[in-house]
Amino acid sequence: MTIADPILPVVPVTESAPAPSRQPNRFMDFCRQQPLGAVSFVIIFMMMFAGFFSPLVAPYDPLAIDFASLLAPPSADHWCGTDAYGRDICSRLIYGSRTALVIGFTSSFVGSSVGAILGIASAYFGGKIDDWIQRFVDILLAFPLIVLALVVVAAFRKFSVGGVDVNLIVAIAIPIIPRVARVVRAAALSVRVAPYVDAARAAGYSHTRIIFRHMAPNVVAPYLIMLTAFIAQAILAEASLSFLGLGVTEPTAAWGLMLSGNAADFYRQAPWMILFPGIAISLAVFAFNLFGDSLRDFLDPRFKV
Amino acid sequence: MKISRRTALQGTAGALALGMSGFNFDFTKANAQAPNIKRGGTLNFAISAEAPHYDPPASDTYATLHLAAPFYSTLLRFDLAKFPAVQGDLAASWTVAPDLMTYTFKLTPNVKFHDGQALTSADVKATYDRMRNPPTGVVSTRKATFADIDTIETPDPLTVVFKMKAVNASMLEHFASPWNVIYAAKDITENPAAPRTKINGTGPFTFVEHVKGSHVAGKKNEAYFKKGFPYLDGFKGIFTLQAAAMLNAVQGGQVLGEFRGISPAERDRLVQTMGDKIRIQESSWTLNLLVCFNVDKKPFDDVRVRRALLMAIDRWGGSVGLSKISTLRSVGGVIRPGSPFATPEAELVKLPGFSKDIKKSREEAKKLLKEAGHENLKFTLWNRNLAMPYTPAGIFLVDQWRQIGVEVEHKQSDTGPYLATMNAGNHDVAIDFSNLFMDDSSLGLAKYLSIGRAPENRSRSKDEELDKIYDAHLRERDPEKRKAMIRAFEKRVFEQAYQQPLLWWHRIVPTHKTLMGWPMSPSHNLGQQLEAVWINA
Numbered sequence: 001m002t003i004a005d006p007i008l009p010v011v012p013v014t015e016s017a018p019a020p021s022r023q024p025n026r027f028m029d030f031c032r033q034q035p036l037g038a039v040s041f042v043i044i045f046m047m048m049f050a051g052f053f054s055p056l057v058a059p060y061d062p063l064a065i066d067f068a069s070l071l072a073p074p075s076a077d078h079w080c081g082t083d084a085y086g087r088d089i090c091s092r093l094i095y096g097s098r099t100a101l102v103i104g105f106t107s108s109f110v111g112s113s114v115g116a117i118l119g120i121a122s123a124y125f126g127g128k129i130d131d132w133i134q135r136f137v138d139i140l141l142a143f144p145l146i147v148l149a150l151v152v153v154a155a156f157r158k159f160s161v162g163g164v165d166v167n168l169i170v171a172i173a174i175p176i177i178p179r180v181a182r183v184v185r186a187a188a189l190s191v192r193v194a195p196y197v198d199a200a201r202a203a204g205y206s207h208t209r210i211i212f213r214h215m216a217p218n219v220v221a222p223y224l225i226m227l228t229a230f231i232a233q234a235i236l237a238e239a240s241l242s243f244l245g246l247g248v249t250e251p252t253a254a255w256g257l258m259l260s261g262n263a264a265d266f267y268r269q270a271p272w273m274i275l276f277p278g279i280a281i282s283l284a285v286f287a288f289n290l291f292g293d294s295l296r297d298f299l300d301p302r303f304k305v
Numbered sequence: 306m307k308i309s310r311r312t313a314l315q316g317t318a319g320a321l322a323l324g325m326s327g328f329n330f331d332f333t334k335a336n337a338q339a340p341n342i343k344r345g346g347t348l349n350f351a352i353s354a355e356a357p358h359y360d361p362p363a364s365d366t367y368a369t370l371h372l373a374a375p376f377y378s379t380l381l382r383f384d385l386a387k388f389p390a391v392q393g394d395l396a397a398s399w400t401v402a403p404d405l406m407t408y409t410f411k412l413t414p415n416v417k418f419h420d421g422q423a424l425t426s427a428d429v430k431a432t433y434d435r436m437r438n439p440p441t442g443v444v445s446t447r448k449a450t451f452a453d454i455d456t457i458e459t460p461d462p463l464t465v466v467f468k469m470k471a472v473n474a475s476m477l478e479h480f481a482s483p484w485n486v487i488y489a490a491k492d493i494t495e496n497p498a499a500p501r502t503k504i505n506g507t508g509p510f511t512f513v514e515h516v517k518g519s520h521v522a523g524k525k526n527e528a529y530f531k532k533g534f535p536y537l538d539g540f541k542g543i544f545t546l547q548a549a550a551m552l553n554a555v556q557g558g559q560v561l562g563e564f565r566g567i568s569p570a571e572r573d574r575l576v577q578t579m580g581d582k583i584r585i586q587e588s589s590w591t592l593n594l595l596v597c598f599n600v601d602k603k604p605f606d607d608v609r610v611r612r613a614l615l616m617a618i619d620r621w622g623g624s625v626g627l628s629k630i631s632t633l634r635s636v637g638g639v640i641r642p643g644s645p646f647a648t649p650e651a652e653l654v655k656l657p658g659f660s661k662d663i664k665k666s667r668e669e670a671k672k673l674l675k676e677a678g679h680e681n682l683k684f685t686l687w688n689r690n691l692a693m694p695y696t697p698a699g700i701f702l703v704d705q706w707r708q709i710g711v712e713v714e715h716k717q718s719d720t721g722p723y724l725a726t727m728n729a730g731n732h733d734v735a736i737d738f739s740n741l742f743m744d745d746s747s748l749g750l751a752k753y754l755s756i757g758r759a760p761e762n763r764s765r766s767k768d769e770e771l772d773k774i775y776d777a778h779l780r781e782r783d784p785e786k787r788k789a790m791i792r793a794f795e796k797r798v799f800e801q802a803y804q805q806p807l808l809w810w811h812r813i814v815p816t817h818k819t820l821m822g823w824p825m826s827p828s829h830n831l832g833q834q835l836e837a838v839w840i841n842a
Contacts, residue, residue, distance in 0.1 A: 063703065063704055063707060064704060064707075065626070065700070065701060065704040067622060067623075067625060067626025067627075067629075070626065070629060070630070084570075084630045085626075085630070085697075085700060085701075085704075086626070245547065245690065249715055249716065249717050250696055250699065250700050250715060250717075251699075251700045251703050251704070251715060252715075261692060261696060262570070262630060262697075264548070264549045265548075265568065265570035265571060265574065265630075266570055266630075268574075268577075
């Protein structure tokens with residue numbers, strides 16, 4: 001006995017057939033629902049583009065001294081003017097976005113990730129581990145971000161890897177850890193009692209697997225929001241530390257550094273020396289904060305009324 | 306003006322007494338009788354760097370001297386009204402043998418250290434012995450200067466006799482060095498390193514406290530041997546490591562001055578905001594910044610690499626630009642430009658690193674690097690974390706070296722670690738300084754001697770030829786022959802390129818007009834005992 005292949009009926013495709021349902025485009029939805037977030041994304045994108053492609057975008061070498069153009073006002077040659085060494089401020093701002101992004105993003109990523117892991121672990125284990133972690137978080141939270149960063153950067157000796165100041169990144173990342181840990185723990189507490197976590201436990205999975213495979217993906221939304229919000233904070237902290245002489249050193253192009261040193265001597269004579277770096281810092285912080293807020297509104301169902 | 310017979314007689318007697326005492330001036334008899342002087346009050350002044358320790362003979366940074374000088378005395382000192390003439394400090398009088406082989410000092414009687422010990426010739430001997438033969442664990446940056454002293458005799462408690470091994474034509478000026486503060490023999494015999502952490506001098510002020518990162522304070526020494534001095538009840542040196550903080554403090558009246566020097570822009574700001582309340586004094590400066598290669602480290606053991614890096618620097622262009630924004634100003638060799646023994650510009654431009662044809666010079670530098678196999682050289686430039694003028698100098702050098710394809714990482718550090726790193730020889734290339742208190746070549750050239758003789762030589766070079774020229778020039782009393790030897794020394798230094806002055810400084814000192822009696826000079830190491838300073842509040 002053989003089984004005949006089933007002959008499937010051929011359904012002719014007609015113009016009147018219903019159109020396939022639209023694939024959800026999360027990016028376009030975000031732009032439609034959060035127009036300010038979209039604007040901030042454009043600013044961040046431009047900043048990232050300038051950072052990645054600085055040598056192509058910048059009109060001048062940011063370190064090149066030109067004593068013939070000391071403190072030149074903004075002009076067609078130098079859009080943002082020059083500083084006390086005759087260096088082109090526009091080029092230094094473009095290269096400075098690289099410093100801001102590298103330090104801002106890396107320290108925020110490190111701080112938020114460590115904070116998230118601590119927060120999830122704290123919620124997952126509960127009991128004494130939770131108590132210990134939360135008291136440690138309380139201690140760190142007692143210090144304002146910039147104060148704690150100042151302590152860390154002053155306490156440890158500078159060392160850099162590939163031209164990036166690791167000490168500075170660590171100094172900014174540490175104060176971020178408790179802030180993210182507290183928020184992520186709150187989210188993780190509700191995930192901990194979810195049936196699939198119980199099921200994973202019952203199946204005998206390891207703690208590491210449960211935390212990383214089952215709990216972490218479910219607290220991604222608050223993590224992402226905190227990450228973007230703290231990029232802004234980190235950029236501001238980097239600028240503040242550089243301004244105080246504890247961040248990156250001259251002649252590196254960095255926004256905070258551009259506001260300190262000679263700028264303090266010449267700002268009356270050449271206000272563009274502080275105006276443009278100030279605008280760059282404000283714009284970047286504004287963009288990342290706004291993007292973080294928009295992301296929260298977009299991802300959190302409670303805000304979708 | 307009518308001169309009475311009595312005034313004329315007094316004047317003649319005074320002149321005779323001064324002449325008989327042999328170019329000395331006895332402060333113990335010179336009570337502070339100048340009219341209108343107001344006594345009392347505490348002077349607050351800014352110190353823009355924190356001292357690594359309290360031991361001036363072991364130091365060459367002004368930070369040590371501005372902190373410690375008010376607590377100490379020296380044998381002689383410079384008369385700043387007639388610089389570089391010298392006058393007595395602890396020495397009431399002195400004689401110099403015609404052959405310059407014996408110096409005899411009579412000490413002022415009844416001088417006491419702050420802890421109550423009486424000063425004797427033994428204290429002077431112990432201090433100078435410690436400088437010329439530092440015991441283990443003690444650094445003496447004055448070792449080379451006093452190497453020519455053969456013996457120090459103390460025939461009585463108030464007489465010290467220095468007998469020389471060889472003539473040193475500038476020895477008297479060296480006895481007036483502000484770094485040679487006199488310690489109590491007992492203190493340095495018990496612990497030779499004691500002066501690094503403990504202050505016990507005979508100066509016009511006694512030590513009250515040093516709060517790290519904040520201030521150093523002193524109060525009037527009631528037992529000071531110069532009767533009537535000091536005028537002030539005390540002083541407070543406030544550490545203002547940030548230039549902006551220092552300027553704000555001067556502007557706000559929290560400090561009445563900063564005695565090291567400020568930049569032209571800072572001067573302009575103070576004048577603009579304070580008007581006639583601020584006094585600005587300017588002078589050329591016996592101070593330069595040096596580019597210093599650590600010859601113990603590769604590739605800086607190769608003279609071609611060192612020379613190439615020096616030849617890439619456009620000093621002439623740099624002096625024009627940097628003088629507008631910093632305290633750096635004059636192009637010069639090893640002796641302060643404009644001073645009697647300085648190399649004239651026409652000769653200087655022929656030396657490596659001083660050419661005015663920078664394009665050609667840089668081409669040659671690139672060739673030298675290629676020959677040495679270091680076309681893509683990368684290194685760290687070690688610098689001091691002082692905004693003025695170290696940061697501008699660092700920024701300038703990084704730019705200059707990038708123009709011959711050299712990549713430089715610029716690292717700045719506070720005074721303590723900056724000096725410690727260089728003294729330990731852990732640097733590749735550094736911006737060092739030559740901090741002089743006079744123009745005499747015996748001082749200016751000493752930094753370039755072999756490291757065994759001059760610990761302040763941070764290039765760590767050893768060059769017997771330079772040592773020989775230096776020693777010969779010390780003995781030479783004919784100015785023209787001496788000048789020729791200085792030129793030969795300078796040529797050798799620059800050809801070997803161990804270290805080389807970048808630019809010489811220009812000194813601008815701001816003080817409130819209420820601050821009186823502070824003497825301006827070409828050196829920020831001088832005039833810091835503060836005993837004649839008063840506040841016209």
